Structure formats: structure tokens, C-alpha cells
Amino acid sequence: METSAPLDIVIVGGGTAGWMVGTALVSGLRPHQARVRLVESDEIATVGVGEATIPAMRDYNRFVGIDEVEMMRETNGTFKLGIEFLDWGFKGSSYHHPFGVHGAGIGGAGFHHHWNRARLAGHDLDIEQFSYAIAAARADRFEFPNPDPDKIDSTYSYAYHFDASLYARYLRKVAEGRGLKRTEGKVVDVTRDPLSGDVASITLASGEVVKGDFFVDCTGFRGLLIGQTLDSPFEEWTDWLPCDRAWAVPCARADRFTPFTRSTAREAGWQWRIPLQHRTGNGYVYSSRYISDDEAAATLMANLDGEALAEPRQVRFKAGRRTASWTRNVMAAGLASGFLEPLESTSIYLIQVAVMNLLKLFPGKRVEPALVEEFNRRVDMEYDRVRDFLILHYHANTRTDGELWKHCREMEIPESLKHKLELFRHRGVAPNYHDGLFALPSWISVLLGQGVLPGGYDRLVDNVPLAQALAEMERQRSAITRRMPAMPTHADFVARHCAISERAVAEAVA
16 A cells, blocks of 8 residues: 555545545544545535434444444434334234344254244244343333343343434534544536546536545435446346335424334335434335325325424435445445435445445555455445345235235345245244344344244254243243333433433424
């Protein structure tokens, strides 16, 4: 790597993606390694509906040195123990995807294999009763996990709900305090080097020319640099993920103050509910093939917990990703790189994946092709894994009330997902990735939650007598039941740990 002069990095676009990238770069690199500049225009609105996260977000916060209490106060944040899915497998069905395990393994075999043997032997046990995270979510309780791995209340993790626009604003304060230079301006032209084909500079409406060695495209769906300038192809996945629009609207806080996101299947898509301190975020993700925009908006507004605080705002999109999110001297992050609907709250995670891999494969003045190839391999793997997991939610359904669900149930799915389903149906084998999404408990929760039941189990299970396994399972369930009343409610914990002021609440909903 060339070390004689710092790399001039220009981030084009702000929002959550731009400021996450910028904050990570100025936190992970020293001034002699890189100078970071972010160019954004207040005239260009950001999407800003990504209000739910997954536990990996905490790794990002730790890396950049963010104080959790401060961040949550400034973003009206709450805690998240997982996602509740209503009506997905069939109308009337309900299950949780928890940030935690379903029981501890017994005799060298995973817990769900013991549960499945018991089921096949005629024991009707609800596997969700063995998840501490689900028990806490159902009781609207929250506290930090116990650091002692031998305790039952250490078997879960957590993430956040927050106001995405406030999170971007908070990161801007952090990044500028660490040396990032922000430039207000709208990009009107992009210039490429005539010899290399790399992006050489951008020109702003003011006439200023901003040069750089390396550019990060955070311009959203436009993909100004990666798509419009470098023509990096976009691989569309709408045949598998047909939802292409969403309405989003905030409403007044009402109903339960839940430590989880709720996803409710509707006739032509699904509705999210995300509780913040000052309001509740809502949205309807739907396929325009199966419902009109007006009908979708009416469905959303008719299913709010409280009074709407604004008019619904529409977002249009298509599922897919760039075939090369790093092309020449441009890396794309966020919506410029790809889009997968927020069903499993992965949008912010995929931004995190991009910038952390950029730091690991940080280029010099001359970009090495091997670095680009490895970066794209890692990012593609993440997108493909999330894609398969999302398709599973749609494909594994028995609903009879909408053409969307019939299409998804009967459609051809990727070979990678087909292989996973065959393994699980035959022997209860599910993915357990050590790097990236999603780990075993996630697959177990959705597969079983939507009615995909295995016909066999890990043969190691037979080394433990069924009666002994059942006794251990009951011990684990009882430990959860005994511990649960000691947990504070989610509302009380937020009030003590990170509550925003009454004035801030009033300003936020004004």
C-alpha cells in the first residue's frame, strides 16, 4: 500500500448511509491515512424510514465509540428483542424471531433437534417457551443481558429502534467532531479520468470542483456514481421479492410499549410497527401488482395504534443489488448498493458491512483488483444470504386470501434456498453462519414459525434418553419462568436508562 500521502476520500450523499460511512472512516483511520469529506445537499430528501436494527448495530457503535445512552436519548430510541410475525404462515398464526437461542443444546446436539424428537414422539411443546428473549418480549420487559454465560438471562441479545433522521444527525455531530469535513452542495456533474476511467471529481452547483482519490456513493436509489456514471449493473430480484412500494406514517404512541418490532402480513404485503419514545413508526410494504396505491394507503391508515401525526409518504423501490458494489475507485453503500425490503431490519446492517469491509480492504492511491474482488465477494454473500432468508418468509405460507401469497408459494426459488429447505425438512439441518447473517436461531424461528417441520433429527439426540431430555427441557423452561418477574418493564427501563425530556418529546411530535 502506498503510504506517502493520505487518501482523499469523498462521500457523495448523506443520510444514514453517508454518515455511517463517514463516522466509521474518521474513527478507524488516522489523518495520515485518509482525509474524509462528505458532500450532501439539504435540497435532496433522504428515504429515512429505516428505524429498526439488529444486534450487529451494537458492534458498529462500539467500533466508532458511540455512547449508547447518549445515542438513544438523541434519537428517541427504544430497545428491541426481536420481531413478532402475525398472519405470515396463515391467518391467525403468530411467532417471534428472537435475538437469542431456543434453549441450550443437550448431549452435543442442538436444542431444536431434541424438541423435534419430542414432537415426533407426541409431546406438544411450544419451542418459543424455551427462548428467554421471546418470554421477555411477550411480557413487555427488558434489561441488559447477564454477562455470566451460565445464567439463563445471558442467552439473548438486543438491538434498537430509533428515528433514522435523528441518528444521521447524531452521527454527523460525531464525525465532524473527529475531523470529517462536510460540504453543502448539489452535484451537477461527474468527471472521469480519461486514461483510467476512474471518477476524478464532482462539480457542485456552486461551481466548486471536488477532487478525490476514492469516492463512496451514498446517493440512494439514484446511484449517481456507481450506476449513472460507472454503469455498474443492477441485478433485480423482484421475481422472488415482488413488493416494490411502501407507505410510511408516524402515529401517536398508544397500545403496548413493546420491546420488539411487529410485522403483520396483509393481503398484498405486510405492515410494520416500530415503537419509539415519542411516537410509533408504521408502514405498509406492498406489491403494486396486487393492490393500488390508494388501497394500500387506506389499509395502512385503518390499522394504526393511534392518531396519525402526518400524511403517509410513499417510497418506491425494486429488490436487488449491484453486481459490483465496488467498481473502479467507487464503493456504493446503502440504497446505491442495493435494496432488500426492511422485513428483517437489515438495511443499516448492509451499510455497516460495506464500510467495515472497506476498512479491512482499505486501498492505496492505486486500487488493487484483488481488494475489489474480495470486497464484492463479501458484500454479495451478505446480500444473497439476506435475500434467501426474506424469500423464505414469503414462500413458506399457506394463506388463501391473496394472489401475492399464492404467487410466492408457487414460485421457483433460488437453488441456494431450495437446498436449505430440503436439508431442514429431511433432518432439521439449518444454516449456522459464523460470519454474517443469519445464524441458526433465526432460521429455526422462521422455519418452524411458518410451519416447515422436519421429519428427522440429528442422530446424536438418540444418545440421550427421551425422558432425560424432557426433564432438562423442563428445567430450562422453568428457569425462564422464574427469572421473568424480576425484569423491569420496557417502559421503566427506558425511563431510567435513556429517556428523552418532555420538551424533546413535544418538539419531536410537533
